[in-house]
Amino acid sequence: VYRAHDARLGRDVAIKLLVRDSEPALQRFLREARILAQLQHPGIPPVFEVDQHEGRAYLAIHYVAGTSLEEMQLSRTRAAEVVRDAARAVQYAHEQGVIHRDLKPANMLVDAQGRVFVLDFGMAKAIDAMPALTETGEILGTPAYMAPEQAQGFAADERSDVYGLGATLYRLLAGVAPYQGRDPLDVARRVAATPPEPLPEVDALAGIVGRAMA
Template sequence: MFEINLIGQTLGAYTIVSKIGQGGMAVVYKAYEPGLDRYVALKVLPPVLAMDRGFAARFEREAKSIAKLDHPNILPIYSYGQQSGLSYLVMRFVQAGTLKEKMGEPLGLAYIAEITRQIGSALQYAHDNGIIHRDIKPSNILMANERWPLLTDFGLAKMMESATRLTGTGVGVGTPAYMSPEQAQGLEVDGRTDIYSLGIMLYEMVIGKVPYEAETPMAVVLKHITAPLPLPSQAKPDLP
């Protein structure tokens, strides 16, 4: 995780108002765009990326590809920019929580099936357009309302591959609890990686925990590669 505080500053046409959240790959701010009199979400990537000479071109290429995605279950990207060694994405601002937060309460099977269907539809659309997400997990899904999930962070994992090399963090970009075996091994990935991660997320929604747990992230990654998937019926015998 990196430390950066831009509240009160301006990036491009956007005045940063407050911090929404932070993860290992980016800091998200609420920002105001005076030209269109609207609030947006600004996702700012780590400054270390400026050390990679090829990142600027890769970032622009990925941002343009992601911005073309137009699906009701994908959070739209409005624009992108680079300033003072910082790269950022401009997205629709959604005053909402995440699916991860929603999973703190019991979820019915019909509800789980509907949420999974919508995310699956978004992934199918993205894959048909040649884009793989690479980091499907509940915290990357915003809930615009009770039954409307929005998948975020398309392309971010691919953009961050250079940061992983520069900082020496882990075997690959992604989240160990949801990482596909091929991704965990640093192999080439395709749309099946996203489907695997969606399946892990489905398991978690139904059972209440992810199928593989261990004391360290690397141990979790190794379980994805070598361990058989636990049967949901064993973890929850009362499943219909």
């Protein structure tokens, strides 16, 4: 993803280039463009343009000058507020029939005004288009934050996004991801087989995380 300036309209944009030159990759890329185009929410950066340049497809999205949750250390109260705001954007997407499928701290940004944005809908898909299993049985998402059913190769649904929000709050509260492992496959195996290490029951937030990741 690159930052660029649209001289015609006088605004900065984020340019997302298609890396892999294959038909499946192009279709996923175009699906993200279509999904973003139908989502109109303050917490979801809008898409401005999808086109090709020198044979490479690109997506121009509203540029968010902010910091990802992966890079932030927040108080417990602020962590809860940020994930709450992200959850509102995700709920809106669900109401429009779209699930994200890859919610994690790196895909959530906070700008200088404290506004929260949910990014990277490249894995998203329409709810009514979801099969019971992924088309190839592949694992889609980031293992440390994916729901157990995703780690087992089953298709994600709205509950999987709730899990991703809970796992993100877990990371903000504990300072580490819910699962660790030697490599992504090892992490996915742990996610599928065992519950995460519980957070200390110091306040209601631990219970919220537990319910979201149940």
